[in-house]
Amino acid sequence: MSDANCWPSLSVWQNFNESVHGRLIPVQPSVAFCSGNPPNDDLCNNALTEWTNSKWRSDQVGSMQNHNWENTSCSDHLGNVTCTQGSVPRLAVNATTVEHVQATVRFSSAENLRLVIKTTGHDYLGRSTAPDSLLLWLHYMKSMTLIEQYISCTGENVANAIRLGAGVQWGEVYAWxxxxxLIAIGGASITVGAIGGFLQGGGHGPLTRWKGMAADQVLEFDVVTADGQRRTVNACENKDLFWALRGGGGGSFAVVLSAVLRTFPSPSIVSALYTVSALNEDRYARFIHDFIRFIPILADVGYAGYFYMTDTSISIALFVPNGNFTVATAIIDKLIKNNTDLQFSTNSTHLFPSFYDYFALIMASSNLAGGNVLLGSRLIPEEIVRDQPDRVAEALFQARGLSKTQSILIGHLVAGGEIAKISINNSVNPAWRSSLLHMINAQTWDDGTTVNDQNMIASRLRVQVEILDTVAGGAQSSCYLNEADPNEPNWKQKFFGTLANYNRLASIKKELDPNGLFICRNCVGSDDWSTDLNCPKRSSANRVDVTMFLVFLMKCFYTF
Structure with a gap:
């Protein structure tokens, strides 16, 4: 192809690259460092060493936290480093300013490109990656500002509000x-983005029982909408969008540049850690029944936390913000004393002077990534946990993880409390307001597992979720949209609580983004598109393949 023939497309990209100050970059999968000819041994060895490091993964433009969403031939275990691009975008804009974001949004819209938005790659539904797309990478928009006296648009005076930039991660926020x-209501992982999909999907975490969902804390957003305009979004301006961004899901309505959140004085933390094993399934089942009967008692004194069930073992990490150490530990001791015949490999209680002291020592290290995983989840109503604990216990026993199938059942005591009491008008799935437990069945598999076997794994996960459904409300059950099964049937109702909730979100999206620039899998408005999200169902106009432009650039010897 001659320069003259490729020049018009090349000039378009050159002009765009100039508009984003040369920040258009090629994107490669995680282990593409090892696929060169010859490979760069230093970069390759570093990638293999850091493969399960969540922070390293969040710093790589082409890396997802879970490798299955990259969907490439690359593998750190098989020694196969002839990488295909898979689901990883071809090009990215490493945006660091508002102008970079606006230029990328306008360019993608004008050229009819598939655009995806990513900050850290913490996405269990693969929403921040797509093949042959242009990636808007917000990872390095790291501003954090303390506003000692914030006056909201409604006149409320809020002490010590914070404004967080698009790329800030919760570990950075907590340390700062x-x-x-002070403390903000955030996630359990240090590398989760603070104001991206986590916040926009509702956001649960260790302190949500204490002060409400993360989305409940938002005072204002600064965004770029699909028309490339920068807008202030709060209770007075763009009110419908304000409602939608607080729970309606990330990547759907606008690019969030920053958000203003409430903070709180840091609480002290009473911590209780236990790892319990039984010699047989019958004895294990009896303990699970005791434990579930005890959960309402723990909740009533302010406990929150997590538990992990596999085979005949359970690991329990519970904590009370601003709890009385003597009272809190005495209550949980009753549960332990009733089961002294079990094996305890961990049995400890401790008082931490601040949340950050607790988080840094106990939670921050639980941050592995790099594996292949599917999740399926359900919110368990508080009424059922309190009134039918034996039914709940039996369902959890049946749905528990098994080592032989590489699965684990993860319990989150993160609902109830203030989540149930807060009456904030936002789009958080209303099932959160009436639930006590958020249960996740996590299913992993090894690299090299065949597609047929992966399909069998996905089917097995659906069976496990159906067991949870028996105590989650059956056909009316709900789940947390950020930690859900990407193959979830009836996802609109399950993710958003009610079809009325979804339909209001869809109406807002249609008004703000009529051409569907912000589209992701099982997100608001995605049902108007083909399965691969490249073809609108009511039009013959398809997304333009970024690969075509990349070929032009390569043939014209243009590098970024």
Whole structure:
């Protein structure tokens, strides 16, 4: 192809690259460092060493936290480093300013490109990656500002609000706020993005029982909408969008540049850690029944936390913000004393002076990534946990993880409490307001597992979720949209609580983004598109393949 023939497309990309100050970059999968000819041994060895490091993964433009969403031939275990691109975008804009974001949004719209948005790659539904797309990468928009006296648009005076940029991660927020003895309501993983899909999907975490969902804390957003306009979004301006962004899901309505959130004085933390094993399934089942009967008692004194069930073992990490150490530990001791015949490999209680002290020592290290995983989840109503604990216990026993199938059942005591009491008008799935437990069945598999076997694994996960459904409300059950099964049937109702909730979100999206620039899998408005999200169902106009432009650039010897 001659320069003259490829020049018009090349000039378009050159002009765009100039508009984003040269920040258009090629994207490669995680282990593409090892696929060169010859490979770069230093980069390759570093990639293999850091393969399960969540922070390293969040720093790589082409990496997802879970390798299955890259969907390439690359593998750190098989020694197969002839990488295909898979689901990884071809090109990205490493955006660091508002102008970079606006230029990318306008360019993608004008050229009819598939656009995806990513900050860290923490996405269990693969929403922040797509083949042959242009990636808007917000990872390095890292501003954090403390506003000692924030006056909201409604006149509320809020002490110590914070404005967080698009790329800030919760570990960074917690460490920064600890210097002020403050805390924000965030996630359990240090590398989760603070204001991206986590926040926009509702956001649960260790302190949500104490103060409400992360989305409940938002005072204002600064966004770029699909028309490339920058807008302030709060209770007075763009009110419908304000409602939608607080729970309606990330990647759907606008690019969030920053958000203003409430903070709180950091609580002290009473911590209780236990790892319990039984010699047989019958004895294990009896303990699970005791434990579930005890959960309402723990909840009533302010406990929150997590538990992990596999085979005949359970690991329990519970904590009470601003709890009385003597009272809190005495209550949980009753549960332990009733089961002294079990094996305890961990049995400890401790008082931490601040949340950050607790988080840094107990939670921050639980941050592995790089594996292949599917999740299926359900929110368990508080009424059922309190009134029918034996039914709940039996369902959890049946749905527990098994080593032989590489699965684990993860319990989250993160609902109830203030989540149930807060009456904030936002789009968080209303099932959160009436639930006590959020249960996840996590299914993993090894690299090299055949497609047929992966399909069998996905089917097995559906069976496990159906067991949870028996105590989650059956046909009316709900789940957390950020930790859900990507193959979830009836996802609109399950993710968003009610079809009325979904339909209102869809109406807002249609008004703000009529051409569907912000589209992702099982997100608001995605049902108007083909399965691969490249073809609108009511039009013959398809997304333009970025690969075509990349070929032009390569043939014209253009590098970024």
């Amino acid at each position: 706020l600890s210097t002020y003895n």
